[in-house]
Amino acid sequence: MSTLLAILIGCLYAAGVYLILRRSLFKLILGLVLLSHGANLLIFTAGGLTRAQPPIIAPGELDLPANSPDPLPQALILTAIVIGFSVLAFALVLFHRAYQTIGSDDPDELKVSDQ
Amino acid sequence: MNLLLVLPLMIPLTTAALSMLAWRRLPLQRVLSVAGSAGLLGCSVALLAFVWANGIAASQMGAWPAPFGITLVADLFSAIMVVLTGVIGLAVAVYSLASMDEPRESFGYYPLLQVLLMGVCGAFLTGDLFNLYVWFEVMLMASFVLLALGGEPDQLRGAIKYVTLNLVASALFLAAVGILYGIAGTLNMADLARKLEIAESGTLTALAMLFLIAFGIKAAVFPLFFWLPASYHTPPVAVSAVFAGLLTKVGVYALIRVFTLIFVGDTGFTHTLLLVIAGATMVTGVLGAAAQYEFRRILSFHIISQIGYMILGLGLAGLTSSPALATMSLAGSIFYIMHHIIVKTNLFLVSGVASRLGGSFELKKLGGLYRSSPGLAILFLIPAMSLAGMPPLSGFFAKLSLIQAGLAAEQYVIVAIALVVGLLTLFSMTKIWAEAFWKNPPAASAEPPKLTAGERWNLLLPIGLLALLTVTIGFAAEPVFLLATRAAEQLVDREGYIRAVLGEPQ
Numbered sequence: 001m002s003t004l005l006a007i008l009i010g011c012l013y014a015a016g017v018y019l020i021l022r023r024s025l026f027k028l029i030l031g032l033v034l035l036s037h038g039a040n041l042l043i044f045t046a047g048g049l050t051r052a053q054p055p056i057i058a059p060g061e062l063d064l065p066a067n068s069p070d071p072l073p074q075a076l077i078l079t080a081i082v083i084g085f086s087v088l089a090f091a092l093v094l095f096h097r098a099y100q101t102i103g104s105d106d107p108d109e110l111k112v113s114d115q
Numbered sequence: 116m117n118l119l120l121v122l123p124l125m126i127p128l129t130t131a132a133l134s135m136l137a138w139r140r141l142p143l144q145r146v147l148s149v150a151g152s153a154g155l156l157g158c159s160v161a162l163l164a165f166v167w168a169n170g171i172a173a174s175q176m177g178a179w180p181a182p183f184g185i186t187l188v189a190d191l192f193s194a195i196m197v198v199l200t201g202v203i204g205l206a207v208a209v210y211s212l213a214s215m216d217e218p219r220e221s222f223g224y225y226p227l228l229q230v231l232l233m234g235v236c237g238a239f240l241t242g243d244l245f246n247l248y249v250w251f252e253v254m255l256m257a258s259f260v261l262l263a264l265g266g267e268p269d270q271l272r273g274a275i276k277y278v279t280l281n282l283v284a285s286a287l288f289l290a291a292v293g294i295l296y297g298i299a300g301t302l303n304m305a306d307l308a309r310k311l312e313i314a315e316s317g318t319l320t321a322l323a324m325l326f327l328i329a330f331g332i333k334a335a336v337f338p339l340f341f342w343l344p345a346s347y348h349t350p351p352v353a354v355s356a357v358f359a360g361l362l363t364k365v366g367v368y369a370l371i372r373v374f375t376l377i378f379v380g381d382t383g384f385t386h387t388l389l390l391v392i393a394g395a396t397m398v399t400g401v402l403g404a405a406a407q408y409e410f411r412r413i414l415s416f417h418i419i420s421q422i423g424y425m426i427l428g429l430g431l432a433g434l435t436s437s438p439a440l441a442t443m444s445l446a447g448s449i450f451y452i453m454h455h456i457i458v459k460t461n462l463f464l465v466s467g468v469a470s471r472l473g474g475s476f477e478l479k480k481l482g483g484l485y486r487s488s489p490g491l492a493i494l495f496l497i498p499a500m501s502l503a504g505m506p507p508l509s510g511f512f513a514k515l516s517l518i519q520a521g522l523a524a525e526q527y528v529i530v531a532i533a534l535v536v537g538l539l540t541l542f543s544m545t546k547i548w549a550e551a552f553w554k555n556p557p558a559a560s561a562e563p564p565k566l567t568a569g570e571r572w573n574l575l576l577p578i579g580l581l582a583l584l585t586v587t588i589g590f591a592a593e594p595v596f597l598l599a600t601r602a603a604e605q606l607v608d609r610e611g612y613i614r615a616v617l618g619e620p621q
Contacts, residue, residue: 020279020283025275028279032279032282032283032286035282035283035286036282036285036286036289038286038290039286039287039289039290039293040289042289042290042293042294043289043290043292043293043296044293045297046293046294046296046297046298047293047296047297048297070300072296073293073296076245076292076293076296079245079249080248080289083249083252086256087252087255087256087259087282087285088282090256090259090260090278091259091278091279091282094259094263094271094274094275094278095275097263097266097271098271098272098274098275101266101268101271102268102271102272107275110272110275110276112269112272
């Protein structure tokens with residue numbers, strides 16, 4: 001399962017980088033979305049995948065049962081998803097506004113301000 | 116719970132919230148902004164005094180014990196950075212009163228500035244890597260909006276580059292955090308430092324490189340700096356100034372923190388690489404500046420060049436086995452950061468007044484400012500000469516301490532580079548001086564716009580006070596250097612940090 005997810009994460013990263021390198025602001029956003037999804041899945045996988053009961057301490061016990069999964073990566077991912085969602089929502093509005101103002105979807109048109 | 120550790124986050128947050136409530140009442144927002152920044156400065160100084168007297172302060176939020184809960188830590192280095200954030204926050208808040216236009220003010224400039232300060236303070240005070248990520252995002256979100264606020268075409272062009280590269284950096288940072296958690300099972304920095312001492316070093320070095328890239332993009336080191344000169348000259352001056360002073364330094368802070376505390380296993384590789392990066396960053400930054408003729412773009416390229424000096428101390432510290440030499444190098448870096456934040460913000464603020472009086476940021480269109488406003492010319496000369504490293508200003512002692520450390524470590528190549536770059540910095544500063552201040556104004560321009568008394572007060576007071584601070588650091592270099600040395604000692608003494616956060620080992 002980990003191998004499969006590792007390959008999937010690799011594909012997400014590759015596709016994300018490819019889209020970022022395309023000459024289009026819209027594809028740039030899609031590339032950023034894929035990169036952030038790749039990072040989230042990576043945390044999920046790196047936290048260790050187990051088929052086990054939910055990590056709940058039974059009444060009267062002091063510790064988790066053996067082989068319990070680690071719930072923390074999911075909490076981290078949840079935070080990262082919320083942050084990623086809001087940042088990308090802002091980026092979408094920014095890029096849309098830039099498209100309206102500059103009148104082009106081509107990143108090469110952004111060079112004007114660098115000269 | 117130590118209140119002093121929480122206040123640098125609570126004061127900007129409260130100020131931002133109150134400013135949002137006063138959305139339609141700009142005069143009230145202005146007062147709140149200045150009062151909040153002054154409060155931040157006050158409590159950050161109190162925090163520094165507390166840490167100076169009592170050693171590293173750590174506090175566990177929600178009373179969850181250390182590796183599980185959220186930890187706030189202030190060692191002297193963090194406390195110094197928070198004080199500098201307060202200084203820059205207050206200077207920019209006052210400067211904004213006279214320089215920010217009303218449309219931007221009425222679309223939430225003041226609350227955003229406070230949120231930015233909160234994010235920066237949070238990044239300096241957190242003791243947990245995932246929290247560092249969250250604070251980075253808080254800071255970035257505010258900076259995105261500040262950069263794009265106003266929506267001028269150039270601003271949007273700059274913002275797209277800035278947003279894209281920072282999001283890529285965040286994604287890499289997040290991935291690195293995830294892998295690190297997979298290896299160590301913790302993200303508390305002190306706990307990581309303890310656990311990773313026994314971990315396999317190959318994977319760790321690869322991870323260190325991932326962190327280096329993620330923080331390197333944010334700190335704008337060679338070859339990851341392209342977003343900086345593409346965006347910093349586009350927003351209003353007050354925004355540029357606060358970005359120039361604080362944002363890249365958060366990246367430098369994160370680099371110093373992880374490469375002194377966590378990734379210290381394979382210093383022969385990682386810190387040599389840091390040293391090479393430092394040299395390349397210094398050179399490319401200063402050469403980039405030499406080719407520019409726009410006031411703020413010259414200054415932006417100099418930020419990059421100066422980042423190289425800060426990384427230089429970090430690289431030297433890792434390559435030596437003697438703690439005394441490591442302390443000396445890191446003290447040089449910390450002194451440099453203190454000097455740089457004040458001076459660079461000040462230069463940006465001066466560029467704003469110069470363009471107000473001369474009508475442009477283009478050096479070709481400026482001129483004659485020395486004759487029309489000699490006071491401003493002197494206020495430019497102080498930080499400019501300090502940046503170039505002229506004695507007796509702060510920049511001289513900052514460079515001197517780094518170069519002494521480099522000589523003691525027998526890294527002569529990097530010392531030579533640092534000296535030459537200092538000379539080229541002087542060249543850039545004299546170029547601005549000659550073009551904007553000394554030469555005759557181009558053609559017979561109209562009567563230069565006069566500043567009203569209130570504007571003059573709000574614009575020149577922060578510049579004057581920051582210049583005074585530069586001179587003070589220069590003349591009182593010894594106590595300031597003592598502070599930097601104590602901070603560096605705490606960085607070198609990893610056990611001390613770990614004990615302060617986790618308590619005594621059982």
